[in-house]
């Protein structure tokens with residue numbers, strides 16, 4: 038039954054070919070020992086050339102050395118060549134400042150790739166099974182939101198000039214154990230597999246039993262789901278690539294611009310995928326610090342009524358909307374001194390190019406009367422507000438003295454360096470009256486008896502020159 042199932046799965050996915058050289062990754066655990074025996078069993082029929090690969094990660098002291106010896110001796114008995122290696126994972130981990138699992142995986146796959154070259158191998162067979170696949174998919178679902186990251190492990194994928202294949206994805210752990218028992222296959226037990234300290238083990242111990250209780254064929258369903266997601270994603274990726282290559286997108290190494298209406302004419306699925314493609318392009322890698330919250334923020338600025346909005350993405354990437362133009366661009370030092378002009382809704386906020394933000398609300402901290410906070414009677418001003426840099430001839434009405442003061446003189450009084458003056462934010466009302474030169478000067482406004490108070494606050498999570506010096 039076991040053989041039949043695996044044969045059928047392999048046929049369905051065209052995993053094997055006549056006279057292939059197949060490397061088998063054997064840890065000594067039940068899955069890979071079963072895989073070794075299974076492939077040995079069909080070797081003659083297919084004319085395979087088999088070589089086992091086994092790795093001691095130097096992580097479990099004498100136990101992992103014993104595992105390697107055990108695998109080597111079983112291979113000897115079966116007449117299968119075996120390549121073993123001892124990898125210094127602890128040193129690699131220290132040197133590259135990565136976790137144990139990441140270091141072990143990286144070094145193991147590097148060794149596998151070298152062996153693929155050395156043996157001019159067609160395939161590397163791995164012992165992952167259907168239960169591993171269920172754990173993988175649920176772990177990925179818990180971790181992120183993008184469908185393309187939620188598929189499970191590939192049944193086959195390119196690797197080291199050949200392919201990685203996983204013939205056991207159609208069977209369960211229990212079926213493998215039964216197979217081992219029936220054929221008297223011995224194996225090593227790795228105690229760390231039972232520790233719930235590892236995320237995967239926690240899913241294995243808590244999530245898997247529940248799912249199996251609901252449906253004992255869950256592994257088949259998840260395997261099919263994973264393959265369907267792969268197919269759908271391949272199709273959508275092709276569409277997205279084509280859209281992204283179109284003349285709509287003006288691409289420079291550190292900047293992408295496009296017309297908002299043309300972008301909105303595409304389906305939302307295409308829009309979301311293109312958003313990620315833009316980020317891959319600009320970051321030059323798949324970013325792992327961008328989440329679906331960023332996409333939601335981007336959607337908001339696309340749909341907002343205000344034509345001037347911006348959002349900050351990780352690593353100094355900024356998205357600016359100015360009327361119908363969207364620009365993704367990195368903030369650079371010299372960009373700090375460029376002029377800007379944003380609308381500020383109440384409640385609402387604008388993110389400024391230097392990373393500070395101006396927040397507007399109806400119920401601010403009225404007691405907090407400091408230079409980072411501004412409060413005024415809303416009946417005395419015209420909404421919406423604007424946040425912008427200075428313009429020639431700008432003046433502000435001052436408290437305690439008649440008349441107005443030139444913004445230029447204000448900067449001189451406060452010893453604001455020349456290079457910061459063109460990027461200093463000020464808040465005006467819709468009639469152009471300057472209300473607040475942020476953190477420097479508040480306007481004198483007529484007293485009112487309103488109960489509608491508008492609060493403005495400037496904030497920065499990082500240390501800002503503007504908040505620090507003012």
Ligand SMILES: Nc1ncnc2c1ncn2[C@@H]1O[C@H](COP(=O)(O)OP(=O)(O)OP(=O)(O)O)[C@@H](O)[C@H]1O
Pocket residue numbers: 061062063064065066067068069070090091092093094162163164165169227230
């Ligand atoms: N030390 C190792 N040496 C060779 N191959 C390994 C090693 N560790 C893992 N592999 C390969 O990766 C697959 C999945 O590894 P995983 O850690 O999930 O399983 P395992 O605990 O090593 O036990 P098993 O051999 O039963 O799969 C194994 O089936 C095997 O093909």
